Amino acid sequence: MSVQAAERREADARPDDKKERAEKVDFKMVTFSLAGKEYGIDIMNVKEIASAGRFTYVPNAAPFVRGVYNLRGDIISIIDLRTMFHLPAGRKDDDALESLLILRVGDHVFGVIVDNIDKVVGVSSAGIQPPHPIFGDINVKYIKGIIENLGKLYIILNVEKLFAPKSDEEPSAQAAPAAMMAAPTPAARDAFPGAAPVDTGDVNADFIRETLFAFKRFGVSAVNEGWFKARYAEWCSSRAAADVQLKEQTEADQFLEPFYSPCTGELWSEAYAEAMMAALPRINSNSINVWNPGCGKGYETYSMAVMLRRAYPEARIKIWANDSDLLAISMAPNMVFTPEDVPEMYREMMVKGRNGYTFNQPIKDSIFFEFHDVMNSNPVPPVDIVLSRDTVSFLSSADQNKLLADFSEKAKQGGAVILGSSERMPSDGWNRANVEVVSVYVKGA
Amino acid sequence: MRVEYINPFVESAFNVMKEVLLADVKRGELYLKSTSMPVMGVAAIVGLAGDVEGRVLFDMDRPTALKIASAMNGEEITTMDDLAKATITELANMITAQAVTKLHELGFRFDLTPPAIFTGDNMEVSNQDVEALIVPMETPQGKVEINVAIRERA
Numbered sequence: 001m002s003v004q005a006a007e008r009r010e011a012d013a014r015p016d017d018k019k020e021r022a023e024k025v026d027f028k029m030v031t032f033s034l035a036g037k038e039y040g041i042d043i044m045n046v047k048e049i050a051s052a053g054r055f056t057y058v059p060n061a062a063p064f065v066r067g068v069y070n071l072r073g074d075i076i077s078i079i080d081l082r083t084m085f086h087l088p089a090g091r092k093d094d095d096a097l098e099s100l101l102i103l104r105v106g107d108h109v110f111g112v113i114v115d116n117i118d119k120v121v122g123v124s125s126a127g128i129q130p131p132h133p134i135f136g137d138i139n140v141k142y143i144k145g146i147i148e149n150l151g152k153l154y155i156i157l158n159v160e161k162l163f164a165p166k167s168d169e170e171p172s173a174q175a176a177p178a179a180m181m182a183a184p185t186p187a188a189r190d191a192f193p194g195a196a197p198v199d200t201g202d203v204n205a206d207f208i209r210e211t212l213f214a215f216k217r218f219g220v221s222a223v224n225e226g227w228f229k230a231r232y233a234e235w236c237s238s239r240a241a242a243d244v245q246l247k248e249q250t251e252a253d254q255f256l257e258p259f260y261s262p263c264t265g266e267l268w269s270e271a272y273a274e275a276m277m278a279a280l281p282r283i284n285s286n287s288i289n290v291w292n293p294g295c296g297k298g299y300e301t302y303s304m305a306v307m308l309r310r311a312y313p314e315a316r317i318k319i320w321a322n323d324s325d326l327l328a329i330s331m332a333p334n335m336v337f338t339p340e341d342v343p344e345m346y347r348e349m350m351v352k353g354r355n356g357y358t359f360n361q362p363i364k365d366s367i368f369f370e371f372h373d374v375m376n377s378n379p380v381p382p383v384d385i386v387l388s389r390d391t392v393s394f395l396s397s398a399d400q401n402k403l404l405a406d407f408s409e410k411a412k413q414g415g416a417v418i419l420g421s422s423e424r425m426p427s428d429g430w431n432r433a434n435v436e437v438v439s440v441y442v443k444g445a
Numbered sequence: 446m447r448v449e450y451i452n453p454f455v456e457s458a459f460n461v462m463k464e465v466l467l468a469d470v471k472r473g474e475l476y477l478k479s480t481s482m483p484v485m486g487v488a489a490i491v492g493l494a495g496d497v498e499g500r501v502l503f504d505m506d507r508p509t510a511l512k513i514a515s516a517m518n519g520e521e522i523t524t525m526d527d528l529a530k531a532t533i534t535e536l537a538n539m540i541t542a543q544a545v546t547k548l549h550e551l552g553f554r555f556d557l558t559p560p561a562i563f564t565g566d567n568m569e570v571s572n573q574d575v576e577a578l579i580v581p582m583e584t585p586q587g588k589v590e591i592n593v594a595i596r597e598r599a
Contacts, residue, residue: 324477326451326475329448330448330451330452332448333448333449368447368597369447369448369449370446370447370448371446371447371448371451371477371578372446372477372576373477373479373576376477376479376576377479377574377575377576379574379596379597
């Protein structure tokens with residue numbers, strides 16, 4: 001990278017040589033298309049191209065593994081890149097031939113299925129631009145760079161990263177979002193125009209950060225920085241200067257009181273559910289997957305289930321709700337309500353049980369309540385909605401980055417992440433829905 | 446791990462052990478773990494299949510295993526012989542089977558694999574991707590850790 005950068009600088013310095021340099025071909029790639037976009041893979045990784053079909057199905061393999069194939073006596077696994085990146089793939093007949101790139105990565109040989117293989121393109125490696133976080137449909141950590149050739153933009157995939165054994169991949173996966181989250185985005189600051197400019201060197205503010213984490217495990221980070229600054233300014237102005245610090249748990253609770261989203265610890269009001277529905281993108285699939293980490297006692301999970309059921313009566317809804325608080329989550333599957341306390345919209349989906357009203361079987365069947373710590377590996381499939389209100393903030397900042405990286409990995413393209421109303425998504429590649437009471441972020445440019 | 450699965454395992458572990466050991470058994474605090482973990486010396490494992498995939502591991506040290514085997518057979522057993530191994534395997538089978546029966550009544554369909562037993566020093570179970578629920582049980586014979594990892598079939 002540094003060599004390339006130096007070369008580029010040099011080229012800029014001597015404009016006469018620039019043209020000659022740009023034409024020097026030292027990088028060849030095989031180009032192909034996936035869902036209408038052009039991609040390239042370093043030719044050194046490509047063993048050959050082929051077309052084949054009728055792959056042998058392997059039970060229990062990951063969904064993007066189409067099976068194995070006998071390539072002139074060698075058994076190779078066949079990976080469907082479109083499924084891997086959650087891109088639409090036209091369904092072909094079982095007998096139809098697929099376009100295959102046979103790749104060699106280290107000692108391994110794989111076949112990958114792509115839409116169409118185009119040609120070999122030679123370019124100058126000096127012209128490869130680093131990937132931009134909002135570029136394309138593919139997780140940025142798998143992209144080596146972008147290059148233009150004859151008016152077409154090619155995304156060069158990093159094959160080593162893509163097919164590296166999992167343990168090799170882990171550190172880079174964490175490093176990338178960490179770098180993106182180093183500073184809160186200007187948008188996050190602008191969202192709180194009332195915030196007085198607080199000097200970050202302020203000893204009291206730093207101390208409050210520490211105590212919040214000690215008492216409540218609330219980690220101030222780019223996710224909630226804007227809220228914290230505004231709240232700190234308000235806190236200082238409402239208290240005597242000597243009394244600013246949080247000395248005990250109750251004061252920490254008091255400090256965090258305005259942090260929580262509306263309708264925490266109760267079923268969502270109809271107005272809140274309506275605002276939420278308006279902010280979420282319309283889902284066109286008839287199967288809707290939701291991941292709800294930190295569901296607590298399950299109020300928001302049931303609210304979400306009912307809201308989606310009303311909006312999509314025909315869809316197959318699945319909600320994976322988990323929490324690491326055993327006591328809270330144990331109550332969730334059998335929660336009992338009194339009808340008077342429940343907003344109107346929920347009543348039609350409730351049935352009378354022995355001890356009171358509970359949600360009916362179809363609603364219960366759509367939810368998996370799990371005792372699970374999100375810091376362990378999260379075995380959820382790709383989801384349309386991640387519902388995580390006021391959960392991310394209650395982690396250390398390293399854990400926050402890991403969880404947010406998981407969110408981007410698990411959310412489908414065009415899927416949404418719902419954060420707490422005082423929380424902001426710090427990384428690029430997410431568009432905030434323009435609604436005040438809810439924090440909804442849609443993935444993709 | 447689904448909340449509904451927790452209680453059947455905890456209850457049946459408690460009931461079965463109390464019954465076969467004829468002694469007071471205490472349950473420790475439940476927790477989750479996903480790192481690789483050392484095995485204390487004797488580990489019996491039962492696989493689960495059906496709607497889910499997973500396994501239940503019963504982990505104890507050698508003296509505990511021998512004392513439990515002695516108590517269950519009503520005779521003193523001092524070496525980890527076939528009888529001792531068969532006894533621990535049977536305990537694992539009884540607890541898992543009772544839990545699976547309870548789950549069946551709740552409408553979850555599980556199948557069991559025949560139990561297997563591992564003995565040895567310095568063993569470690571590495572299964573980084575799987576999160577396990579740990580149910581520690583305190584018996585007069587020593588500590589037994591029940592390690593349940595179940596996930597829904599995708």
